[in-house]
Amino acid sequence: MIEARQLRKTFNKGKVVAVDGVSFTAHDGQITGLLGPNGAGKTTTLRMLYSLLNPDSGSMMIDGIDPQVEPILVKRKLGVVPDSRGLYDRLTARENIRYYGKLHGLSTAEIDGRIEQLVSVLDMASFIDRKTEGFSQGQRVKVAIVRAMIHRPGTVLLDEPSNGLDVMTTRALRGFLRQLKDEGRCVVLSTHIMQEVAALCDRIVIIAAGRVAAEGTADELLERSGEANLEDAFVKLIGTDEGLLA
Amino acid sequence: MIAVFLKEILDNFRDRRVIINTLIIGPLMGPLLFALLISFMARQTAERMEEPLELPVVGAELAPNLIGFLERQGVTIKPAPEDPEAAIRSEEEEVVLRITPQFVEDWQEGRSALVEIIADRSLRYSGTTISRVNQYLNSYNAQIAQLRLQLRGVDPEVTRPVASQVVDLSTPTSRGGEILSFLPYFILITVFVGSMHMAVDTTAGERERKSLEPLLINPLPRWQIMAGKLGATTAFALASLALGLIAFVYAMRFLPTAEMNIQLNLDLQVASWAFIIVAPAALLAAALLTILASFAKSFREAQSYMGLVVLVPMVPSLWLLVDPRTEGWMTLVPLLSQNVLIIDLVRDEPMNYLWLFNCLATTTLLALVLAVIAGNLYNRPKLIFNTD
Numbered sequence: 001m002i003e004a005r006q007l008r009k010t011f012n013k014g015k016v017v018a019v020d021g022v023s024f025t026a027h028d029g030q031i032t033g034l035l036g037p038n039g040a041g042k043t044t045t046l047r048m049l050y051s052l053l054n055p056d057s058g059s060m061m062i063d064g065i066d067p068q069v070e071p072i073l074v075k076r077k078l079g080v081v082p083d084s085r086g087l088y089d090r091l092t093a094r095e096n097i098r099y100y101g102k103l104h105g106l107s108t109a110e111i112d113g114r115i116e117q118l119v120s121v122l123d124m125a126s127f128i129d130r131k132t133e134g135f136s137q138g139q140r141v142k143v144a145i146v147r148a149m150i151h152r153p154g155t156v157l158l159d160e161p162s163n164g165l166d167v168m169t170t171r172a173l174r175g176f177l178r179q180l181k182d183e184g185r186c187v188v189l190s191t192h193i194m195q196e197v198a199a200l201c202d203r204i205v206i207i208a209a210g211r212v213a214a215e216g217t218a219d220e221l222l223e224r225s226g227e228a229n230l231e232d233a234f235v236k237l238i239g240t241d242e243g244l245l246a
Numbered sequence: 247m248i249a250v251f252l253k254e255i256l257d258n259f260r261d262r263r264v265i266i267n268t269l270i271i272g273p274l275m276g277p278l279l280f281a282l283l284i285s286f287m288a289r290q291t292a293e294r295m296e297e298p299l300e301l302p303v304v305g306a307e308l309a310p311n312l313i314g315f316l317e318r319q320g321v322t323i324k325p326a327p328e329d330p331e332a333a334i335r336s337e338e339e340e341v342v343l344r345i346t347p348q349f350v351e352d353w354q355e356g357r358s359a360l361v362e363i364i365a366d367r368s369l370r371y372s373g374t375t376i377s378r379v380n381q382y383l384n385s386y387n388a389q390i391a392q393l394r395l396q397l398r399g400v401d402p403e404v405t406r407p408v409a410s411q412v413v414d415l416s417t418p419t420s421r422g423g424e425i426l427s428f429l430p431y432f433i434l435i436t437v438f439v440g441s442m443h444m445a446v447d448t449t450a451g452e453r454e455r456k457s458l459e460p461l462l463i464n465p466l467p468r469w470q471i472m473a474g475k476l477g478a479t480t481a482f483a484l485a486s487l488a489l490g491l492i493a494f495v496y497a498m499r500f501l502p503t504a505e506m507n508i509q510l511n512l513d514l515q516v517a518s519w520a521f522i523i524v525a526p527a528a529l530l531a532a533a534l535l536t537i538l539a540s541f542a543k544s545f546r547e548a549q550s551y552m553g554l555v556v557l558v559p560m561v562p563s564l565w566l567l568v569d570p571r572t573e574g575w576m577t578l579v580p581l582l583s584q585n586v587l588i589i590d591l592v593r594d595e596p597m598n599y600l601w602l603f604n605c606l607a608t609t610t611l612l613a614l615v616l617a618v619i620a621g622n623l624y625n626r627p628k629l630i631f632n633t634d
Contacts, residue, residue, distance in 0.1 A: 050463050053627055075465035086457030090260035091253075102249035103464040131260075144460070 033201035079153030250474025440486020
């Protein structure tokens with residue numbers, strides 16, 4: 001479970017306010033979507049959660065652990081697929097994943113067992129032992145996901161996971177995320193694609209210009225905006241349709 | 247930490263450029279350049295000293311006696327070019343001897359008769375030839391002076407109140423050491439060249455691939471990640487150093503040491519000592535280059551810094567080349583101390599263990615300070631996220 005309270009982060013000595021008082025809660029066994037246009041502060045919020053950035057003010061708890069106090073402990077609980085997948089081109093997909101498994105302190109047997117399991121779930125057998133140079137976006141995302149899930153984290157953060165994916169891969173990804181949810185994990189993903197949250201998320205947190213514009217289930221958001229469909233509801237809640245993809 | 251180390255080693259072993267740069271060009275370039283340089287120098291000196299001197303003379307007919315003397319010394323007298331100055335300037339001739347028109351008159355009057363050695367001293371090798379001509383002229387002078395004094399009944403000894411003689415205590419090995427004074431630079435450079443590519447790949451390369459952010463999300467302290475990277479870079483530097491030293495030992499066999507009457511004290515045992523002496527400098531080079539490369543946003547930017555850093559080990563070597571007196575305090579200065587100790591080593595001087603300790607301790611200390619700085623670099627968010 002993630003609880004973020006009044007997170008604020010500025011850059012360039014306070015001149016650029018990236019995140020301005022973001023609060024939300026993400027529960028276990030649910031998929032929470034951070035929806036917002038590009039540059040709304042989604043990535044910065046996630047970076048604070050996985051402790052690569054420290055907030056200027058505000059507080060966070062992940063399964064009762066404060067990432068600012070215990071960054072290493074929090075990282076053990078988290079599986080993160082960041083915006084930049086960052087694979088090593090000269091290593092095979094399997095070696096990339098193994099490296100992260102080792103960094104988590106897992107044994108070779110554990111790692112190999114876990115890889116076998118995830119490779120069949122995500123249909124990666126054809127490329128798991130190829131060097132990642134020249135991989136498609138979809139293949140890269142799959143490797144990044146396995147890498148993030150290697151230590152069976154209870155909480156999963158994904159930054160724009162479906163960026164650049166084709167329809168089939170997106171479907172496979174959504175199926176996988178639902179499976180994580182059914183296993184009782186807390187899944188948080190950021191996206192600027194409305195269809196994605198509509199199809200996938202139990203709770204939606206709409207972020208615009210560094211602030212939470214609205215939070216709730218799809219139905220609650222529809223009700224609050226008084227609009228008939230989600231797209232109009234989002235536009236109304238954010239106040240503009242700039243940067244949103246239908 | 248070990249996982250990072252092993253991954254970087256594996257990752258970089260897959261990169262042909264790294265292998266070629268670090269394990270082939272790096273270690274071989276030094277010995278090869280060095281061997282070529284030395285054999286070239288040796289041949290040049292030998293040729294210039296032993297080859298019969300060809301000397302164009304202006305006005306040879308004015309001093310048949312002098313010319314005859316020179317010819318008996320083995321000098322080949324050539325007719326002078328039309329315009330001696332122009333011939334020197336165009337480097338057609340190295341040295342031209344001119345017997346001035348007043349020579350005959352001055353000679354007969356018993357005054358100092360002038361001959362001119364026309365040469366351009368700024369040309370590298372003219373010095374040897376000038377001094378050879380001077381030597382011949384001096385011995386001719388001495389011979390004539392002696393004859394003239396004897397004619398007047400004076401003992402020629404009175405003109406030589408002081409007799410000087412050089413008692414050369416140099417041994418073939420120590421003369422070899424003189425030649426080997428370039429050696430420390432060529433050895434030190436291998437650890438810099440050896441760690442260069444790896445330092446860039448593990449830091450700036452990691453940023454360029456955008457793999458640094460996911461890497462730092464792993465649950466281990468950032469200094470451990472950096473330590474693994476530094477360890478891998480240092481390992482490559484050490485490998486480069488070891489291969490370089492072995493290459494040096496073999497290159498020495500092909501040097502014309504017998505012709506130069508020197509003996510080069512660089513066998514495998516000396517090379518092992520040199521390895522121990524330079525080993526801390528491998529960590530130093532790895533840490534220094536890693537720090538620099540960490541600030542670069544891309545591979546290219548990092549590599550442009552690297553060119554400059556390779557000059558760092560050159561400074562102490564050049565200093566010692568200009569002023570070869572070694573003093574104890576020098577062994578407290580990292581990189582300079584390696585120069586001093588390696589020179590002593592190849593001169594076959596007894597190992598000064600205090601100096602060795604100084605050298606290893608100060609270099610290790612500086613290397614560790616740099617390593618700690620490098621280890622803390624990833625605590626700065628600016629270095630993690632590309633600002634673009």
